[in-house]
Amino acid sequence: MNNYKILDVEVFVTAPNNIDLVVVRIKTNKTGLYGLGCATFTQRAIAVKHAIEDYLKSFLIGKDPSNIEDIWNSANVSGYWRNGPIMNNALSGIDMALWDIKGKIADLPVYELLGGKSRDGVALYRHTDGSSKEEVVEDIRQAIKEGYQHVRCQLGMYGGAGTEDTGLISKKMEAAKGLVKKRSPDNLREGQYFDTDGYLKSVVELLSYIRTEVGENIELIHDIHERVSPIDAIKLAKKVEKFNLFYLEDPFPPENLEWLKMLREQTSTPIAIGELFSHPNDWKQLIISQQIDFIRAHISAIGGITPARKLAVLGEIFGVRTAWHGPGDISPIGVAANLHLDISVSNFGIQEWTPMNQQLREVFPGGPIIKEGYAYLTDAPGLGVDFCEKAALAHPPRNEPPEWTLARTYDGTSVKP
Structure with a gap:
């Protein structure tokens, strides 16, 4: 049985459609085997990027990418406070990348x-x-x-x-x-x-x-x-x-x-x-x-x-x-x-x-x-989707506060968007 290990976790923020998107790439010890995940919380994209790079990356290095359930559960509680949108999106990028890797190892699409x-x-x-x-x-x-x-x-x-x-x-x-x-x-x-x-x-x-x-x-x-x-x-x-x-x-x-x-x-x-x-x-x-x-x-x-x-x-x-x-x-x-x-x-x-x-x-x-x-x-x-890092670099993130979320009724009262 192959002894797969996570070697590196990379995070990219790109805006090819003028909307900040967060992409996670997990590399393994097998040459050419990597997984991609979406961690997009576009209104707080940089916060998600730092959550992965500064906290979850070190938690993941050396782990077996095949153990998706255990990694999800242990990563979810590693910071004690949980179920917020920033850490959930960070977890999502990792989780999707692990499913992508598992599908590639099995030579099957994730739906199978x-x-x-x-x-x-x-x-x-x-x-x-x-x-x-x-x-x-x-x-x-x-x-x-x-x-x-x-x-x-x-x-x-x-x-x-x-x-x-x-x-x-x-x-x-x-x-x-x-x-x-x-x-x-x-x-x-x-x-x-x-x-x-x-x-x-x-x-x-x-x-x-x-x-x-x-x-x-x-x-x-x-x-x-x-x-x-x-x-x-x-x-x-x-x-x-x-x-x-x-x-x-x-x-x-x-x-x-x-x-x-x-x-x-x-x-x-x-x-x-x-x-x-x-x-x-x-x-x-x-x-x-x-x-x-x-x-x-x-x-x-x-x-x-x-x-x-x-x-x-x-x-x-x-x-x-x-x-x-x-x-x-x-x-x-x-x-x-x-x-x-x-x-x-x-x-x-x-x-x-x-x-x-x-x-x-x-x-x-x-x-x-x-x-x-x-x-x-x-x-x-x-998952059947790849990521071109060179093309992504041509579309740097906006990292601007959104305007559409500042919804107000006719008298100026701030309301939920």
């Missing part, structure tokens, strides 16, 4: 190590948006032409506020037009302003227009993105029930999850939540009590493939499907991890998909084949 394929392709949804309901419908029709059967529909991004921050989705987004907004006070402080009432009314109007123009043969998703009060989210969930959403996302922030019980009692609108979760107690009771329909965890934020596969099994037992977070602030390595889980778990629901630009493909060669709304994984060993 997770039990093989439960389906032949992974159904995707992509974002559709616009500054008017007409523009949103035009974007949806384009998505349908591309083969998508599920779309997320927003009007002017979150809360209708639009964004100038290209670190969110790699492009600027115009605010929603025609919303009736309350007047703001003088001397506005910095932030992304939106009007709650105007936004709530616009969602109902948007979904009604989409169903009239496009019909029922497209699955619709809308993301509240925790931007309104809990009671307003419940009222909205009841109003949109007639539009037969695939799901309504993030009606409440993690701090207000007790409201899910009240929501569940009042509407049958399916609910998805979880991209901000980092602690098992965030999701455990929600799944056991069946207060949600889809778990939206950001895999690197919960610690990687190892905890995500356990989360998926918990969901399977209680009838909750997966819908892993798949935004622009996740590297193609993290995207691949999502898809390997998607294709292997029996309770898969849907996968968020953010199209990749050419720069991303140059830095991260390989990956899935995207065709007519489905992702197809190859039989390449490991």
